[in-house]
Amino acid sequence: MCPRYFRSSLLSLCWLVLAQSAAQPAQTGQSNENQSTLTVRANTRLVVVDVVATDNKGEPVTGLKPGDFIVQEDGTEQEVQVFSFHQPGSEPPAATGPFAAPGRLPRGVYTNVPQYRTGGALNVLLVDALNSNFVDQAAARDAMLKFLEKLPAGEPVAIYLLGNKLTLIQDFTSDPEMLKKAIAGLKQPKSRAMTNAADSMVTAQLPMGSAAAETVGSMPGLLRGLAEFRDQQSAAQADVRVSITLDALNALARSLAGYPGRKNLIWVSETIPITIAVGRTRANSNRDYSAAVERTENLLSNAQVAIYTVDSRAIAGSTQFNVAGDPNPISAPQSEKQTLRGEAGAVASIESDDRVSTRSTMNDLAEKTGGRAFYNTNNLEGAVRKSIEDGSTYYTLGYYPANKNWDGKFRRITVKTERPGVKLHYRQGYFAIEPQSYAKLDASQKSSDLAQALSLSFPVSTALRFQAAISPPSAETKNKVLVNYAVDPRQISFELQSDGLQHASIDCAVIIYSQKGEALQTLSNTMNGSLKPEEYQRVMERSFPCRQTFDLGPGEYLLRLGVRDTRTGLIGTLDAPLTIPTQAAGTESK
Structure with a gap:
C-alpha cells in the first residue's frame, strides 16, 4: 500500500504501475540488454555567472540592466538569456510545487528540500x-x-x-x-x-x-x-x-x-x-x-x-x-x-x-x-x-554556450560593462564537462561518491531534491519497512532514445544506523525509467519514483537515505529517524 500523501500530491510507485510505465527496478550496476544505445540528447547547459559590481569606492552599484553587460566565452560573445539582481532584504522568489520548501510535512514523510529561503546571498x-x-x-x-x-x-x-x-x-x-x-x-x-x-x-x-x-x-x-x-x-x-x-x-x-x-x-x-x-x-x-x-x-x-x-x-x-x-x-x-x-x-x-x-x-x-x-x-x-x-549584492547572468563541444577543457569567461567607473569581478570560467559524463567515471569513484554522501560524517546533500515516505512494519507492508522515494523530475537527466521513449536512471540507497551512529545495514537499487510521451509528461508534473523494502527488528534507528542521477552524478540525501516498537515487528494481519 502506498501512503496517501504520495497518491495525492506526489508520484508514487503505485501510480507508475497503474500508468503502465516502463520504469523497472534493477540491481545497481546492471543494465537492460534490450535497451537501445542510440540516443538523442539536449546537448546544452546553462552557464550561470554571478557578477559583483562596485564603484571606485568599493560600494555596490545597483540599477544595471542586461544590456549593460557584455559576456564572452573564450573571446566569443554570448547571448545573456537569464538576468536577475540580488541584494540583502530582497524577497525570495515564489516557490510552488511539491518540491518547494514544504513547511510542515505529514508524519513519516521527509525531504531534503532546503527550508531556509532568502532573496539575497x-x-x-x-x-x-x-x-x-x-x-x-x-x-x-x-x-x-x-x-x-x-x-x-x-x-x-x-x-x-x-x-x-x-x-x-x-x-x-x-x-x-x-x-x-x-x-x-x-x-x-x-x-x-x-x-x-x-x-x-x-x-x-x-x-x-x-x-x-x-x-x-x-x-x-x-x-x-x-x-x-x-x-x-x-x-x-x-x-x-x-x-x-x-x-x-x-x-x-x-x-x-x-x-x-x-x-x-x-x-x-x-x-x-x-x-x-x-x-x-x-x-x-x-x-x-x-x-x-x-x-x-x-x-x-x-x-x-x-x-x-x-x-x-x-x-x-x-x-x-x-x-x-x-x-x-x-x-x-x-x-x-x-x-x-x-x-x-x-x-x-x-x-x-x-x-x-x-x-x-x-x-x-x-x-x-x-x-x-x-x-x-x-x-x-x-x-x-x-x-x-x-558578495551580498550581485547580478546573476546566464547563457547557453555557443560552443557545444564538451571537451573538458577550461573555458575563460569575460564580463564587461560600458558603464564608466564600474568594476566587475566574477568567476574566471568553467570546465566544459559534458553534463552526462558522470556515467563514464570509474566505478570505484562513483561508489566512493555515494558512500561519502551516505556517511554521517558529512552533511546531507541537496543537489538532487526528493521526498521519502517511510512506513514501519505492518501487515500491509508484509512486516517490512517500506520506503517510497519521490525525486524532483526537473533535475533528472532524461534521454530520448531511438525507441521513442524518455529514459532515466536513478540510484536509491539507504544506510541504517544505530542511535550510536554505527552502520548496521546498507541497501541500494537502481530504478530505470522508460517513459512514453504521455507518461513522461505526467512524471514531469509530479515526480520520479523509487522504492525499497527491508527487514528491521524492534529498536530506534537513523536512516540516511540517498538518491543519485546515474548520468549526471547529482546526489540528494536526508536523515530520517525510525522507531520500531516491539509489537510492530512481526505483527500479523488479523
Whole structure:
C-alpha cells in the first residue's frame, strides 16, 4: 500500500504501475540488454555567472540592466538569456510545487528540500581546524565573535567546522545570538595531520637538548636522515589534509547546491595544503591533484559557491624568533641554530615557500569561483566582514554556450560593462564537462561518491531534491519497512532514445544506523525509467519514483537515505529517524 500523501500530491510507485510505465527496478550496476544505445540528447547547459559590481569606492552599484553587460566565452560573445539582481532584504522568489520548501510535512514523510529561503546571498563561515594551529584557531574565533556583534540585519549565516571531518555547527540563521553561541561553543580540535598543531607547522630538526644537538651536528649523515624523515612525514600529512579538505569542499558543494542563488564561503585557515601552479596542482608530496581539484572547482561553481579565503595567520614574523612557536624549545638555542648546518636558513626558506604557496592558492581559488582573498592583515574581523559585504549584492547572468563541444577543457569567461567607473569581478570560467559524463567515471569513484554522501560524517546533500515516505512494519507492508522515494523530475537527466521513449536512471540507497551512529545495514537499487510521451509528461508534473523494502527488528534507528542521477552524478540525501516498537515487528494481519 502506498501512503496517501504520495497518491495525492506526489508520484508514487503505485501510480507508475497503474500508468503502465516502463520504469523497472534493477540491481545497481546492471543494465537492460534490450535497451537501445542510440540516443538523442539536449546537448546544452546553462552557464550561470554571478557578477559583483562596485564603484571606485568599493560600494555596490545597483540599477544595471542586461544590456549593460557584455559576456564572452573564450573571446566569443554570448547571448545573456537569464538576468536577475540580488541584494540583502530582497524577497525570495515564489516557490510552488511539491518540491518547494514544504513547511510542515505529514508524519513519516521527509525531504531534503532546503527550508531556509532568502532573496539575497547566503554566507557560510568555514572554520578550518584541520589546516590551522591552536593559536590561529583562537584568533579566528575571536574575530568571528567581534564580527557577529555587528552582524548586519537580514544576513543569513551558517557555520561549519573542518576538523578530521566536516561538521555543521549552526544551520542558516540571521540571529546573531544563535551564531555567537555556536562560535563560543566551538572546541579547538587538534589537527592529527599537522606536525606541530599547537602553534607552528615548522618541525624540529634536532632531538631535544643541546648535547644531542651537538652530537647530531657532528654526524652529517644522521642529520640528513632526520631531515629526510621530516620531509617524508610532512608529505604524508599533506596528502591526508588534501584528501580531507577536498572531500569536505565536495560535501559542502553538494550540501549547498539545493539553495538558490549565490553562496559566499568564507574559509578561515592558516594554510591550504595544495599548490596550484601552471598546468599542475600538487601537495607537498608532489602528488598531482589537478583532476581532483578541477572536479571540486566544478562542483563549487555549479552550486554557485564563491570562495573568500582569509589567512588566519595575520601579520607575523618567522616562528624561529618566537619561543612559543619553537616546536623544540629546550633544544639548541636559536643562536646555535643560526650556525648549525644552516638550520635557520632552512626554516626561513620553508616558511617563505609555505606562505607564497598558500597565498597563491588562496588567490587562485578565489578568482576561479568569483570571491576574494584576504591575507597580510591583523584585522581578521574586517576580512570576514568585507567578504560578506562584497558578495551580498550581485547580478546573476546566464547563457547557453555557443560552443557545444564538451571537451573538458577550461573555458575563460569575460564580463564587461560600458558603464564608466564600474568594476566587475566574477568567476574566471568553467570546465566544459559534458553534463552526462558522470556515467563514464570509474566505478570505484562513483561508489566512493555515494558512500561519502551516505556517511554521517558529512552533511546531507541537496543537489538532487526528493521526498521519502517511510512506513514501519505492518501487515500491509508484509512486516517490512517500506520506503517510497519521490525525486524532483526537473533535475533528472532524461534521454530520448531511438525507441521513442524518455529514459532515466536513478540510484536509491539507504544506510541504517544505530542511535550510536554505527552502520548496521546498507541497501541500494537502481530504478530505470522508460517513459512514453504521455507518461513522461505526467512524471514531469509530479515526480520520479523509487522504492525499497527491508527487514528491521524492534529498536530506534537513523536512516540516511540517498538518491543519485546515474548520468549526471547529482546526489540528494536526508536523515530520517525510525522507531520500531516491539509489537510492530512481526505483527500479523488479523
